[in-house]
Amino acid sequence: MRSVHTRVGGHELRHGLRQATLAGASLLALTVGALAQQSTRLDEISVQGEGGNGGATAGRALPGPRGPAVAPVEDPRGPVNGFVATRSATATKTNTPLIETPQSVTVVGRQQIEAQGAQTLTQATAYTAGIYSGVFGADERVDFFTLRGFVASDYGLYKDSLQLLNYGFGTFKVDIFGLERIEVLRGPSAVLFGAGNPGGIVNQITKRPTLTSFGNVELGGGSFGQTYAAFDVGGPTDDKGQLFYRLTGIGRQGGTQVDGADSDRIYIAPAVTWRPDGGTSLTVLTSYQRDSTAFTANFLPYSGTVKPNDFGLRIPRSLNVGDPRLNTFQRAQAFAGYEFEHALDSTWTLRQNLRYSFSDAFLNTYINQTGYADAAQTQLGRYQFLTSSKIGLFQVDNQAEARFSDGLFQHDLILGVDYKNFTLHDNQGTNFSAGYAVDPISILNPNYGQPVRGRPAPYLVNVNRFQQLGLYAQDQIKLTDRLSLIGGLRQDFAESIVEDKLFAGANSRERRDNALTGRIALLYNFDPGIAPYVAYSTSFQPQIGPDVITTQALVPDRGEQIEVGLKVEPVGAGYSLTVAAFDLVRDNPPIPFNFGTTQLGTVRSRGIEGQFVANLAEGLNVVAAVTHYDLEYTKVRSPSxxxxxGKTPTNIPETFASVFADYTIPFGEWRGFGFGGGVRYVGRSFADQNNFFKVPEYVLFDATVHYNWNDHWRASITASNIGDRRFVSSCQAELSCFYGEARRVIANVNYRW
Structure with missing residues (x-):
């Protein structure tokens, strides 16, 4: 790696990075010193560890103005009771009740994931407000989603509060069997995370070691010949109660809704927690995942998918535009990191979260994206596309939290220094660069096994490097027993480098940026569990790579939002309702264009969201959501x-709603038998920049039947899109449309001890 020595905002970036390292070392040094002098117990230990959904983490309740600390009912990194979560650490990086969080947050817990039979992040968030999952249809490679109308699967995907950068064809995808909960945070959150999409982030919380021993084995299979086997075991490893473990794994194999396109996976995740005393915890989280699948998004024309083509034909949803012999996507990824926490005393707690992430992916396939190759519209043109990518991502987040009273107000203060370093080796090639043609494929009688005429030649060989240093502070202040104020500021220093290896540096670019972002919010808690709030926040997301049109480095993505909302969560009522209205402006959002990325201008998103989650009665759980917003370009970067x-960006439905209910009979002869179902509505979207072509609305139905017996066994059958409706999830352009998921039926049997 070549040396880069620059000045950012009057300060040397290298000096800033050195300070970040020293800050992390200082936190650990303070911890070691504290451990040598004392063994401080937390006020209370949060323990949620029953069955296969447990979690073992240390935490303290925020001392309230009326009395001493109280043990939290729910661990914000542990299991959710039913469908209704009460706490989260995503929005504030502190253990905060959702009813006291002035931002729109939805938590999808393990029980809801299992009730819906979800096997991907896309499926697990299908009943969540503000998020449209499956933008590119049944894509096996990446979980694509939008938040508040903006693509967020690139910079808005997180794992255990550390970012998973998905840039270009360098991607990560986490198997949700290894997750305890999924938290969808809507709106800008750059003050604490220094990155992410202004529309919000999705934070995937990994399963952690448990205080009690448990085991879980599951076998299942279903549509397209899919079968899988999974296990999840954990508990203490010593008599002193200081060392705990968890081992989670799953293996999948079988087909997909695209003919000849398999989807196989191996996932294994060992985790260990060491707790030498009540005030100290070190959790090591690791995982390895290998995917062997195919390119299934297909990039099909509007004519023949959304509507019949000129000759009344539709392209089959199962058509493999590639070739079973030449449609390959493979990826190996690994995560290794830890979460360290130590309570110095009754006021100060130190934390350090660190992770190194690695991904190595390869794709070689035929793609359409060029429309029909004949006048009869029975042949699809194709080109061959090959890409290989390697990602190395190092991140560390150092935090110091203080909970105290200044004599007038209660404070929960968090100070932090975080740093990330991202490197992507990006190689892309096509048959166009190699000078040979690819035969078209018939939509009526596809002929596979044709000879491969060559190997794609590269048109891009880049090394993209990105590093970012952030200093942040946030204070949650209890102005009165009921009125809370949250304020935060963050200063970021970022550097992006594109090294062109193909043309001897002719297209190499460097860019350095810095920004100050902030958030301020007020929330008032009424006695019945009603909490109105108002919040203002800004965001800053440096971009990686070049602009495919200007060839210059992409400029930072900036956002600004005003949000007003209402939360209803009566104590003991077993339900939660969140309604939020927002006005969000985003400058320079990146969009895909001609094998690259560009930025067109400023987009405004104004809308309203509602999320209802309830454990209405014993055994009855319900989740419902509604979202509507108006999206439009308000400024452009070029007169052309x-x-x-005034136009609406493509790919993005502006209205969607859903409801899902699941009931298990709690007593009597039918005790343990359960059933449920859901309805999902997605409104129309646009397929071209001029908004001439529309993708119509659609409604899907889901269902589930299950049976629990002997407190150990569970069997279930779940079906999504039970009517097998053929629909187009979205179109990026008139020649790039994507079929949504076909009917998917999964049956499984599970044994727990």
Whole structure:
């Protein structure tokens, strides 16, 4: 790696990075010193560890103005009771009740994931407000989603509060069998995370070691010949109660809704927690995952998918535009890191979260994206596309939290220094660069096994490097027993480098940026469990790589939002309702364009969201969501783009709603028998920048039947899109449309001890 020595905002970036390292070392040094002098217990230990959904973490309740600390009912990194979560650490990086969080948050727990039979992040968030999952249809490679109208699966995907950067064809995808909960945080959150999409982030919380021993084995299978076997075991490893473990794994194999395109996976995740005393915890989280699948998104024309083509034909949803012999996607990824926490005393707690992430992926396939190759519209044109990518991502987040009273107000203060370093080796090639043609494929009688005429030649060989240093502070202040104020500021220093290896550096670019972002919010808690709030926040997301049109480095993505909301969560009522209205402006959102990325201008998103989650009665759980927003371009970066003003970006439905209910009979002869179902509505979206072509609305139905017996066994059958409706999830352009998921039926049997 070549040396880069620059000045950012009057300060040397290298000096800033050195300070981040020293800050992390200082936190550990303070911890070691504290351990040598004392063994401080936390006020209370949060323990949630029953069955296969347990978690073992140390935490303290925020001392309230009316009395001493109280043990939290729920661990914000542990299991959710039923469907209704009460706490989260994503929005504030502190253990905060959702009813006291002035931001729109939805938590999807393990029980809801299992009730819905979800096997991917896309499926698990299908009943969540503000998020549209499966933007590119049944894509096996990546979980694509939008938040508040903006693509967020690139910079908005997190794992255990550390970012998973998905840039270009360098990607990560986490198997949700290894997750305890999924938290969808809507709106800008750059103050604490220094990154992410202004529309929000999705934080995937990994399963952690438990205080009690448990085991879980599951076998299942279903549509397209899919079968899988999974296990999840954990508990203490010593008599002193200081060392705990968890081992989670799953293996999948079988087909997909695309003919000849398999989807196989191996996932294994060992985790260990060491707790030498009540005030100290070190959790090591690791995982390895290998995917062997195919390119299934297909990039099909509007004519023939959304509507019949000129000759009344539709392209089969199961058509493999590639070739079973030449449609390969493979990825190996690994995560290794730890979460360290130590309570110095009754006021100060130190934390350090660190992870190194690695991904190595390869894709070689035929793609359409060029429309029909004949006048009869029975042949699809194709080109061959090959890409290989390697990602190395190092991140560390150092935090110091203080909970105290200044004599007038209660404070929960968090100070932090975080740093990330991202490197992507990105190689892309096509048959166009190699000078040979690819035969078209018939939509009526596809002929596979044709000879491969060559190997794609590279048109891009880049090394993209990105590093970012952030200093942040946030204070949650109890102005009165009921009125809370949250304020935060963050200063970021970022550097992005593109090294062109193909053309001897002719297209190499460097860019350095810095920004100050902030958030301020007020929330008032009424006695019945009603909490109105108002919040203002800004965001800053440096971009990676070049602009495919200007060839210059992409400029930072910036956001600004005003949000007002209402939360209803009566004590003991077993339900939660969140309603939020927002006005969000995003400058320079990146969009895909001609094998690359560009930025067109400023987009405004204004809308309202509602999320209802309830454990209504013993055995009855319900989740419902509604979302509506208006999206439009308000500014453009070039006069040639003036036609976009007032237009809505493609790919993005502006209205969607859903409801899902699950009931298990709690007593009597039918005790343990359960059933449920859901309805999902997605409104129309646009397929071209001029908004001439529309993708129509659609409604899908889901169902589930299950039976629990002997407190150990569970069998279930779940079906999504039970009517097998053929629909297009979205179109990126008139020649790039994507079929949504076909009917998916999964049956499984589970044994727990």
């Amino acid at each position: 783009l003036n036609f976009l003003i």
